[in-house]
Amino acid sequence: MKTLNELKSGESAVVTKLNGEGALRRRIMDMGITKGVEIYVSKLAPLGDPMELTVRGYELSIRKADAKMIEVETR
Amino acid sequence: MIKIALIGNPNCGKTSLFNALTGSNQYVGNWPGVTVEKKEGKMKNEDDVIFTDLPGIYSLSPYTPEEIVARNYLIEEKPDAILNIVDGTNLERNLYLTTQVCEIGVPVVMAINMMDVVRKNGDEIHTHEIAEHFGCTVFEVSALKGTGIKKCAKAVIETARTNRGIPPIHHSFDDRVESVIHFISSCLPKDVDEKQRRYFATKLFERDSVVCSQFKSLPNIESVISDVEKEYDDDSEAIIADQRYRYITSCIHECITRNKTKKSTSAIIDSVVTNKFLAIPIFALIMFCVYYLSVTVVGSSTVTDFIGEKIFGTQGIVALGIGRLLTSINCAKWLSDLIIDGIIAGVGSVLSFVPQIFTLFIFLSFLEDCGYMSRIAFILDKLFRKFGLSGKSFIPILIGTGCGVPGVMASRTIENEKDRRMTVMTTTFIPCGAKLPVIALIASDLFGGAWWVAPSAYLSGILAIIISGLILKKTRAFAGEETPFVMELPSYHMPSAKSVLKSMWERGSDFLRKAGTIIMLASCIIWALSYFGIANGRIVPVSSMENSVLQYLGKVICVIFKPLGFGFWQAGVATIMGLLAKEGIVSVLGVLCSDASQLFTQAEGFSFLMFNLLCAPCIAAVSAIRREMGSVKWFVGAIAYQTAFAFIASFCIYRFFLLFSSGIFTAETAIAFVIIAILTFLMFRKKPRNLKK
Numbered sequence: 001m002k003t004l005n006e007l008k009s010g011e012s013a014v015v016t017k018l019n020g021e022g023a024l025r026r027r028i029m030d031m032g033i034t035k036g037v038e039i040y041v042s043k044l045a046p047l048g049d050p051m052e053l054t055v056r057g058y059e060l061s062i063r064k065a066d067a068k069m070i071e072v073e074t075r
Numbered sequence: 076m077i078k079i080a081l082i083g084n085p086n087c088g089k090t091s092l093f094n095a096l097t098g099s100n101q102y103v104g105n106w107p108g109v110t111v112e113k114k115e116g117k118m119k120n121e122d123d124v125i126f127t128d129l130p131g132i133y134s135l136s137p138y139t140p141e142e143i144v145a146r147n148y149l150i151e152e153k154p155d156a157i158l159n160i161v162d163g164t165n166l167e168r169n170l171y172l173t174t175q176v177c178e179i180g181v182p183v184v185m186a187i188n189m190m191d192v193v194r195k196n197g198d199e200i201h202t203h204e205i206a207e208h209f210g211c212t213v214f215e216v217s218a219l220k221g222t223g224i225k226k227c228a229k230a231v232i233e234t235a236r237t238n239r240g241i242p243p244i245h246h247s248f249d250d251r252v253e254s255v256i257h258f259i260s261s262c263l264p265k266d267v268d269e270k271q272r273r274y275f276a277t278k279l280f281e282r283d284s285v286v287c288s289q290f291k292s293l294p295n296i297e298s299v300i301s302d303v304e305k306e307y308d309d310d311s312e313a314i315i316a317d318q319r320y321r322y323i324t325s326c327i328h329e330c331i332t333r334n335k336t337k338k339s340t341s342a343i344i345d346s347v348v349t350n351k352f353l354a355i356p357i358f359a360l361i362m363f364c365v366y367y368l369s370v371t372v373v374g375s376s377t378v379t380d381f382i383g384e385k386i387f388g389t390q391g392i393v394a395l396g397i398g399r400l401l402t403s404i405n406c407a408k409w410l411s412d413l414i415i416d417g418i419i420a421g422v423g424s425v426l427s428f429v430p431q432i433f434t435l436f437i438f439l440s441f442l443e444d445c446g447y448m449s450r451i452a453f454i455l456d457k458l459f460r461k462f463g464l465s466g467k468s469f470i471p472i473l474i475g476t477g478c479g480v481p482g483v484m485a486s487r488t489i490e491n492e493k494d495r496r497m498t499v500m501t502t503t504f505i506p507c508g509a510k511l512p513v514i515a516l517i518a519s520d521l522f523g524g525a526w527w528v529a530p531s532a533y534l535s536g537i538l539a540i541i542i543s544g545l546i547l548k549k550t551r552a553f554a555g556e557e558t559p560f561v562m563e564l565p566s567y568h569m570p571s572a573k574s575v576l577k578s579m580w581e582r583g584s585d586f587l588r589k590a591g592t593i594i595m596l597a598s599c600i601i602w603a604l605s606y607f608g609i610a611n612g613r614i615v616p617v618s619s620m621e622n623s624v625l626q627y628l629g630k631v632i633c634v635i636f637k638p639l640g641f642g643f644w645q646a647g648v649a650t651i652m653g654l655l656a657k658e659g660i661v662s663v664l665g666v667l668c669s670d671a672s673q674l675f676t677q678a679e680g681f682s683f684l685m686f687n688l689l690c691a692p693c694i695a696a697v698s699a700i701r702r703e704m705g706s707v708k709w710f711v712g713a714i715a716y717q718t719a720f721a722f723i724a725s726f727c728i729y730r731f732f733l734l735f736s737s738g739i740f741t742a743e744t745a746i747a748f749v750i751i752a753i754l755t756f757l758m759f760r761k762k763p764r765n766l767k768k
Binding site: 024026044052056060063 | 139166167171341351352453460562564565
């Protein structure tokens with residue numbers, strides 16, 4: 001089992017589970033990160049954090065600490 | 076009267092569309108009880124149609140004030156129609172909000188915006204299919220190019236008038252969830268509007284805290300919900316979000332045909348602009364250009380002197396002309412003195428830096444509108460988080476360099492309350508445009524225009540923010556959970572000149588208004604206080620300022636500033652007037668002396684400058700802080716903190732300046748070292764364990 005923050009720039013994966021709770025978790029889901037969606041890590045910020053993701057055809061940035069709540073599966 | 080609500084995601088072009096629909100007939104205010112901006116406007120040429128621009132949101136969840144405001148408006152005010160604005164370049168995520176909006180029980184018309192970009196990308200949107208899958212009429216528009224807006228407006232007004240077009244629910248959920256929502260709906264009290272039952276049932280299923288507290292007396296639906304949760308091995312909130320997106324995914328291919336071969340312009344720009352190596356240099360270069368052009372070129376002494384002296388100075392066109400006019404009508408001497416030396420000179424010195432403020436606002440509006448601001452947050456997040464701020468805090472601070480009022484107001488984009496409060500509290504440490512003339516005055520009069528004075532002012536502002544962040548984030552008020560930072564990086568687009576100018580004008584005119592009201596009043600008051608004195612128990616004009624009322628006031632206050640080096644009345648008066656408006660310091664000193672070196676030594680002047688840069692901001696910014704904090708306790712705390720910080724900082728700076736420039740070491744210097752040691756400890760100590768959770 002992998003979490004999103006472990007992915008490297010240029011890798012993609014499919015979301016299998018969302019951990020965490022409350023406002024942050026809901027926000028992540030509202031932004032389109034739900035079970036089964038494919039995420040592509042387009043890059044990391046120059047200082048190494050946050051990450052830039054391509055999800056559902058748009059760009060989203062998320063901190064590694066928050067990305068840790070997202071379980072993924074690489075194909 | 077017809078009420079139409081505009082709703083859509085942030086960055087979907089909602090505000091440009093709102094502007095296009097209403098023109099200048101706008102009313103801007105706040106939603107009651109929260110610090111979310113409320114914009115309303117009458118439609119151009121249709122006086123009985125009112126558009127309400129709801130805040131840009133991603134979802135109707137109960138977690139942010141913006142979302143709650145939007146929900147409450149739709150449910151309680153029941154607008155006659157909703158105009159759902161959807162970004163055509165980001166269809167999938169934008170339609171997620173649509174699935175929720177369609178459940179509200181209000182007729183919906185959808186406007187797919189940014190069609191010009193969609194076509195340019197070679198994509199094709201099938202409005203017919205979207206209309207079929209989401210149950211509302213769909214129009215293609217481009218707020219930027221102004222196409223399709225009239226047709227769409229006509230349709231939404233028509234829908235509102237006939238009150239037809241409540242979207243039939245195209246089941247967003249699977250049968251199991253649908254049946255449970257149906258069951259919950261049947262449990263709802265009878266007085267709940269038939270049209271709104273589905274909305275409430277869905278929210279109850281999600282265990283939405285706001286709606287749940289509204290329906291406390293409901294029979295036990297908990298067991299039904301938890302049964303579903305067990306079956307799906309997920310919580311109800313996730314099941315709903317999941318199935319909404321699942322529905323969109325199932326039909327998105329019919330709604331849009333994407334041109335896969337073309338890499339989007341945004342991606343190409345981003346490959347350079349947020350590049351690992353280039354991002355920070357490019358950022359620095361952009362910031363440098365903004366400052367070079369607005370502060371150095373437009374704010375150059377040629378421009379400011381022209382306005383300040385040639386036009387408004389005592390020998391300037393305006394003063395001479397009005398002076399002649401006043402003499403010709405035999406105006407009383409005190410009145411003509413008030414008008415020329417008080418009002419014209421005071422306001423004139425402030426107006427002299429209007430050009431640079433407007434230039435700065437043009438750049439900031441452009442950076443915001445084109446999408447680069449959120450890249451700044453992306454690039455700087457890691458750095459800012461160390462100081463208890465979010466990457467988004469950079470935006471208020473950057474805008475704060477122009478003016479603290481919009482700067483403090485820009486903190487609204489920060490979702491987390493702690494981050495927002497910290498940002499509001501520290502934003503005004505950074506020198507705003509109005510503080511520039513004060514810096515310039517001290518630099519030119521005391522330091523012969525030395526190059527390092529202005530940078531040191533910005534550096535001390537930045538240090539004040541960093542030190543405050545490090546110290547405050549370990550205190551009880553700010554400690555706790557780290558902030559979520561889930562932020563969209565919107566596609567770059569060229570903003571229209573109109574919208575940039577409009578936003579520049581909104582901010583700039585605020586400043587002009589200040590110049591015309593508070594600053595004019597302040598100029599009159601200072602002038603009167605310095606012109607009149609008390610002799611033999613009567614108020615009379617005095618020949619020299621030494622005997623004026625102002626001097627008495629200054630004498631009382633300046634005692635406090637003794638430890639900071641500038642314990643004389645002129646400095647005391649200037650500081651007080653600085654609270655009315657920072658640029659007022661310049662006009663006060665201008666009235667009180669011809670050159671600041673007559674009053675201050677270098678060390679005193681520098682300490683005076685630092686205190687006035689860091690202490691409580693001007694009254695307009697103070698009122699903005701009051702508004703954004705939303706609580707008296709936090710507001711008073713913030714102002715008290717800023718002033719105390721300024722006092723301590725100036726004390727230390729004054730002592731160190733003396734120590735390093737003239738080798739003076741006194742007991743106060745030792746105290747200054749102790750203070751630095753304490754601050755260092757507070758900054759780098761471990762977070763107290765009992766505050767961790």
